[in-house]
Amino acid sequence: MKKNTLFTTLLIGALCFMGIISCKPDYETDFEVKELLVDYHDRGIISFPVNGGEKEIPVKTNLPVEKWNARSNAEWCRVEKNADKVTVSATTNNLYMTRTAKISIAYGHQEYTIEVSQSGNTGVPSITIEGKTEGTVINVTDKGGVVSVTASSEMNIDYVTPDFENTWIKLIKIEQGSGNEQIITLQIDTSFSDQERTATVTVQSSEYVNQKASFSIAQDPKVWVQIPLTSDMLSANATQENDGHGLPGLVDGVKNTFYHTLWSKVSPGGKPHFVQMNLNEPVQYLRIAYSSRHNGDGGGDVTRAGIWVSESGKDVDSEWFKAATVTFPLPSGRAVTVQSDQVAVFDTPCQYIRFVPEARRNKDPLDASNTSNGWWNMGELYLYTFSE
16 A cells, blocks of 8 residues: 555556646736825825815825725815825815814825814905994893894804803804804793893804904893782781781881780691782793891891692691792891892792791791791882783
8 A cells, every 4th residue: 555655646646747748836826915105195184274285195006096095074175186195185274263273194004194284364354243243232122032143254253151040041053144244043931020131142153253243132120010908808826916017017108017926835736827818810921029027137137938829728737738938138128128039920920829938047047836936027029020
């Protein structure tokens, strides 16, 4: 067997030598390397003047033009590729700032990134609001709503900011109008203030932040009307006898009378001391004010109260729910009137209302389960509302 194997090997070798069996590969291998080259001298930053221009970047490659890519990441910076070059061009820069872009020349993992910059307009841009740089006043009713203001500028306006904490003004959108006009649309909240409120709005562009214009929003005050109160419209759960003048002292218009709640014993059921008002007509918006009592140390001055409402007005706890919390600044002296900082807004108009103090000058919170911690007092009570 060993002789046969040796013989076979010698025979094949001889045939290959004689050309009877060819041992040469039956295919041709293409070892040409595909390459894309951009000389380092041509990879520096490309700088264009404000009016634009074009720049050619030589490319060395043995690839068909459709096999490699040339791209820009900015619309204003355009690229066009040919067999041996990439042409970079820029349009006129109307911005008042230098703009930048990057272009990429690539094939597979080979990539060259080149930075491009273009100078901005060197003139001084302008911004006007309704034809003025300042002094424009936009008048708005107390109901607020959507208002539109026209700004004119060669720049793109992208900053519209009300001054300090005027959160009642909100920017909705800025959109292009005709020519250089840009329309600024704002949302103005309803005003519950009995005083006119104003705010300054500043308009700028990130293209040239040193240039700005401003305008003012002036919103009409809300006209509040006092609700007439008489003693027969009032009831209470914890009136102190022989201290003050009872419920009539709250609505008699006399500075030297006052109302005082229980301090001699715990209120029925240990419930908070309240005054209930059965109004002649239902209201949806309510603002409360009071006058401090004319004498004493002011310890009973109310600083916070809950506003409770009911559809029936019955003395049944389950038929009352808290609709709002209002706070009051501390009176600066005796027989001084202060107004609630908040407006109670009801889902539907309400006729039966309870005023339930929760804190006073010397006690926060009030605790009606304790005779010394649940009381409060005041000289006069005032209610105000308005109609839409």
